[in-house]
Amino acid sequence: MIDYEKNGISYIKKVLLGTAIPDAIPEEFLDSKEMKDIDETIRSIRTSMHAIGNGDLSTKIQGSGHTIGVIKNLQATLKTLTWQTKRIAEGDFSQRTDFLGEFSKAFNTMTIKLEKSIQEVKDTKELFEMVFTTIPDATMIISLEQGKLFDFNKAFCQLVKYSKTDLLNKTMVDIGFFKETLQENAWYQELRKNNQCYNTKINIVSKENNLIIGLFSSKIIYIDDVAYIISVIKDITELHKIEEKLILSEIKYRLLAKEMKALSETDKLTQIYNRVKLDEVLYNELERIGLSTNPIALMIIDIDDFKKVNDQFGHQVGDSVLIEFANILSQNIRELDILGRWGGEEFMIILPFTDLDGSSIIAEKLRKSIANNDFVGVGHLTASFGIAATKERTTPDQLASKADKALYEAKHLGKNRVCSYSLY
Amino acid sequence: MEDKRKYKFSWDLIGDIQLGRPNLGNTTRVEVYRLLQFTFRDIIELNVGKEQTDRIFYDAGKLAGQEFYKHMLKPTSDINEFISQLQAALRELGIGILRVEQVDMDLGELTLTVAEDLDCSGLPEGEEEICTYDEGFICALIESFTGIPFTVKEVDCWCTGDRTCRFEAHSVSYNATENEEQ
Ligand SMILES: [Zn+2]
Numbered sequence: 164m165i166d167y168e169k170n171g172i173s174y175i176k177k178v179l180l181g182t183a184i185p186d187a188i189p190e191e192f193l194d195s196k197e198m199k200d201i202d203e204t205i206r207s208i209r210t211s212m213h214a215i216g217n218g219d220l221s222t223k224i225q226g227s228g229h230t231i232g233v234i235k236n237l238q239a240t241l242k243t244l245t246w247q248t249k250r251i252a253e254g255d256f257s258q259r260t261d262f263l264g265e266f267s268k269a270f271n272t273m274t275i276k277l278e279k280s281i282q283e284v285k286d287t288k289e290l291f292e293m294v295f296t297t298i299p300d301a302t303m304i305i306s307l308e309q310g311k312l313f314d315f316n317k318a319f320c321q322l323v324k325y326s327k328t329d330l331l332n333k334t335m336v337d338i339g340f341f342k343e344t345l346q347e348n349a350w351y352q353e354l355r356k357n358n359q360c361y362n363t364k365i366n367i368v369s370k371e372n373n374l375i376i377g378l379f380s381s382k383i384i385y386i387d388d389v390a391y392i393i394s395v396i397k398d399i400t401e402l403h404k405i406e407e408k409l410i411l412s413e414i415k416y417r418l419l420a421k422e423m424k425a426l427s428e429t430d431k432l433t434q435i436y437n438r439v440k441l442d443e444v445l446y447n448e449l450e451r452i453g454l455s456t457n458p459i460a461l462m463i464i465d466i467d468d469f470k471k472v473n474d475q476f477g478h479q480v481g482d483s484v485l486i487e488f489a490n491i492l493s494q495n496i497r498e499l500d501i502l503g504r505w506g507g508e509e510f511m512i513i514l515p516f517t518d519l520d521g522s523s524i525i526a527e528k529l530r531k532s533i534a535n536n537d538f539v540g541v542g543h544l545t546a547s548f549g550i551a552a553t554k555e556r557t558t559p560d561q562l563a564s565k566a567d568k569a570l571y572e573a574k575h576l577g578k579n580r581v582c583s584y585s586l587y
Numbered sequence: 588m589e590d591k592r593k594y595k596f597s598w599d600l601i602g603d604i605q606l607g608r609p610n611l612g613n614t615t616r617v618e619v620y621r622l623l624q625f626t627f628r629d630i631i632e633l634n635v636g637k638e639q640t641d642r643i644f645y646d647a648g649k650l651a652g653q654e655f656y657k658h659m660l661k662p663t664s665d666i667n668e669f670i671s672q673l674q675a676a677l678r679e680l681g682i683g684i685l686r687v688e689q690v691d692m693d694l695g696e697l698t699l700t701v702a703e704d705l706d707c708s709g710l711p712e713g714e715e716e717i718c719t720y721d722e723g724f725i726c727a728l729i730e731s732f733t734g735i736p737f738t739v740k741e742v743d744c745w746c747t748g749d750r751t752c753r754f755e756a757h758s759v760s761y762n763a764t765e766n767e768e769q
Contacts, residue, residue: 227712232748232750239686239700246688247687255667262684
């Protein structure tokens with residue numbers, strides 16, 4: 164009897180505390196209902212707690228009695244929490260848990276906070292949608308990979324003249340959206356590189372096949388982990404036309420101004436520079452001398468006995484002589500020399516970087532060319548040359564009066580000759 | 588017999604409690620409720636036997652559930668809204684704490700537990716589930732909501748030492764189709 168009790172206690176200890184337990188109750192206790200109840204209850208506690216511990220809530224808990232009841236209640240609680248969590252996941256934030264102390268508080272706070280943050284996300288989404296639909300600029304969202312329209316606003320439909328149903332599920336290629344592949348590719352490239360672009364000019368085509376010049380501000384965004392491009396498009400077609408007109412009129416204005424300047428500097432008869440331009444060049448060249456020691460020469464040429472030509476052949480012939488004379492001069496000077504009509508039958512040549520010797524050689528060449536020329540309707544004519552040269556700063560008037568003096572001397576000495584006057 | 592019904596139930600039979608109980612108000616104690624139920628049970632069982640008594644309580648519970656649904660819950664077609672309302676009502680009226688373990692309306696299966704149950708929580712342990720009235724009550728609620736017949740069985744009960752009453756509800760029509768297929 165003592166052994167039976169001892170064995171009983173030892174067996175109960177084994178099934179309560181042991182890791183591995185016998186598959187069945189020992190034969191010696193089979194006749195005891197109490198022992199069988201204890202054995203079944205402990206085995207049920209072991210199995211059910213093991214299952215619950217592993218998150219398995221579907222196990223049917225065997226047996227009865229207070230302890231088993233508590234475990235069943237725990238299983239029911241966990242099952243209910245599972246169901247409530249599923250409900251919350253589906254958006255039912257009215258779920259609350261009571262009578263579970265600290266856990267209830269934490270669970271309920273979590274639910275309330277979750278509801279609040281989801282509401283905030285919803286609000287933000289609604290705000291975005293509101294802005295998206297009401298924004299006055301055309302706005303579209305397309306997938307990055309296929310260029311498929313995901314969403315667009317009313318302003319976009321108005322811009323491209325498509326209806327909402329026209330655009331549903333269409334790609335940019337489907338509607339022939341981009342006019343130029345080069346622009347389109349450059350835009351994609353910039354987006355892939357910088358994730359965004361600002362005011363990129365892209366030509367697009369409307370449903371009616373009209374060209375629209377769009378200013379694209381785009382950004383790559385992610386919706387459910389898929390990359391999209393959101394673009395706000397400003398229509399600058401009209402602006403662009405005005406701009407083009409403006410540029411055109413500006414070019415015209417510049418041309419006109421250039422023409423007017425040329426006119427104001429040109430002698431109408433001979434088409435060489437007039438005295439205004441000569442004065443300007445001379446002034447600038449003499450200013451330049453102040454900065455260097457390069458010489459400059461000034462040559463005044465006067466057609467000998469021109470009054471006789473006018474008297475004998477008339478003014479028209481006189482004018483054609485002046486034109487022919489100017490041509491001879493311009494054909495025989497260097498590129499850097501400036502030739503102009505000084506007045507009447509007087510011409511002037513400004514010879515930069517030229518001293519008295521150099522200018523005398525040029526003058527002599529010119530004199531010979533003239534003397535050898537057969538002027539149309541007139542025959543041979545000669546001209547007298549007065550040269551003044553300087554290496555130092557002087558005024559245009561001083562230099563011109565010296566050249567004039569030399570010319571006077573050439574006339575006095577019998578014309579058809581070159582006289583010079585050095586200021587150095 | 589049927590022409591001479593004395594107490595065909597109607598919600599009006601509950602009466603005007605505010606008028607009738609200006610001082611004691613709309614509350615009583617659980618003992619009184621249980622005293623009423625278990626004395627009924629005793630006498631009826633003596634008269635018609637155990638099984639018939641269970642049937643009577645099941646049917647009475649069903650009638651109560653139908654009336655409760657009509658008068659205490661707001662009509663809804665959303666199962667979750669229905670459960671929320673029911674939970675709130677049962678708790679407010681002190682009937683019990685209703686918890687949901689599983690709902691699958693496609694399969695026509697619900698598992699509910701009622702803790703701190705008005706009928707049985709705290710009762711001495713016996714061999715059998717006792718909440719047949721509750722079974723009928725829950726069955727009527729679910730049937731009223733879904734509009735299709737259900738059976739409800741209490742699988743665990745305080746009275747069998749389970750600390751909480753667990754009810755399993757099955758749609759009859761679903762089971763029927765399932766059986767036909769097999
Ligand atoms: Zn029960």
